[in-house]
Amino acid sequence: MTTVDDALRVFSPQLPLAVAYSGGADSTALLLACAGKWPGQVRAVHVHHGLQAAADDFARHCEAVCAQLQVPLRVSRVMARHAPGESPEDAARNARYEAFRALALEGWAQPAIKSIALAQHADDQVETMLLALSRGAGLPGLSAMPASWQRDGLMYYRPLLQVPGPAIRAWLAQRGAVFVEDPTNTDERFTRNRIRARLLPALAETFPQFRETFARSAQHAAQAQSLLVEVAREDLAALGRPPVIRSLQGLSLARQANALRQWLREDHQATPSAAQLEQLLSQVAACTTRGHRIHLKIASGHVTRAGDCLHFAA
Known part of the structure; x- marks a missing residue:
């Protein structure tokens, strides 16, 4: 099983690095691990969505933790309400990307931030694959979340993508780290939360290595999709x-x-x-x-x- 320390050992982004920090368990582990590996080279960005009453408390928690770590923090307030035909998750995701892009453009940190780390982990990857399967997705969907990609001139990384969620919480417990629990994460009106609460425990009981095997399947799908893109571009050059x-x-x-x-x-x-x-x-x-x-x-x-x-x- 890949641990947080294993993941950070092979993570080598361009510095300085910004960590997307919600205050939750996963982003707390990522921030602590990165700040410990690169003292003085890490910044934190907290996106305040304004969608729930606890949002101000989350921001205050992040400010307190970053002050203790001596990590510069930027709180970016966004309006993440979804438009007709857009899911709340997509609206929040797009608002976060726009906040990251705006921070990079305004030159908040010097030297300028070129890399941003996000805290999605192995359980998130499995949930994404299951959602893709439920929609009858093709290879792009079954590839799930990439470990790294470029958007708006910034490099994004998911260094914890091979680390199971329980391993992240165990790592935090060993260090006595504090984090906040987002109450919406247990709201089973959201499909992803139902997967987390009901399907993942059943998968763990039936297929104990499901996180690793699902990750391999996602990598195979991503490789196949990459090949299809190459073929398509060659065909379009002729067409x-x-x-x-x-x-x-x-x-x-x-x-x-x-x-x-x-x-x-x-x-x-x-x-x-x-x-x-x-x-x-x-x-x-x-x-x-x-x-x-x-x-x-x-x-x-x-x-x-x-x-x-x-x-x-x-």
Whole structure:
């Protein structure tokens, strides 16, 4: 079983490093471990969502802990209420990313922060995979959460992704570390909380090594998805961007679907549903005359035919 110390031993981000610090158990362990490994090189960022009465208490707790650790803390207040059609989780996540981006742009820390560490762990990874399976997700969903990625010019890391949740709490208990408990984490109206409370204990009883095996499956899915992206980009280099319909018809259906998904996602930030992609493939196959018209709803826009090519408009 991977421990917090094991994870930090191989974690080597560009310094200085900012840790996303909620005050909960997982981010507390990450902050303590990083501050201990890189004294004076770690900053903390607490995102105040303003969604619950305890939010001010969370911020005060974070301020007290960071003062004791002598770690600079920035509290960023955001409005994370979700818009129609957006889940509360997505709204909060997007608000956090926007807060991190804004802090980097305003030059809060000098030298400027280039790396941000998030505290998701092995149990979070399993929950993400189970949610993806419940939605019938493809490889991108089954890849779950990446260990590192770039967004808005910042490098993000999840160094605890191989560490089980119980191991993190045991590590904290050994050090007598204090943290806050978010009351929403036990609210089983949220699907992720029901998975945590009901499914993970059953999995642990039936498959004791499920965290490690699920992590391997996510890595396999991520590798396969990376290969599909390479193939799609090679195909799009030949098809053109936007794709030429006749050239697209020369590919197998699987490669057509792969290329179209990549074109829509990479060029237009649009992700088609399985039904939408199936309709688009059917229309591409039927497009054998100059007069054939294509006008399909895809994500938040439409794919149309313009001459010999497909086009997307939001």
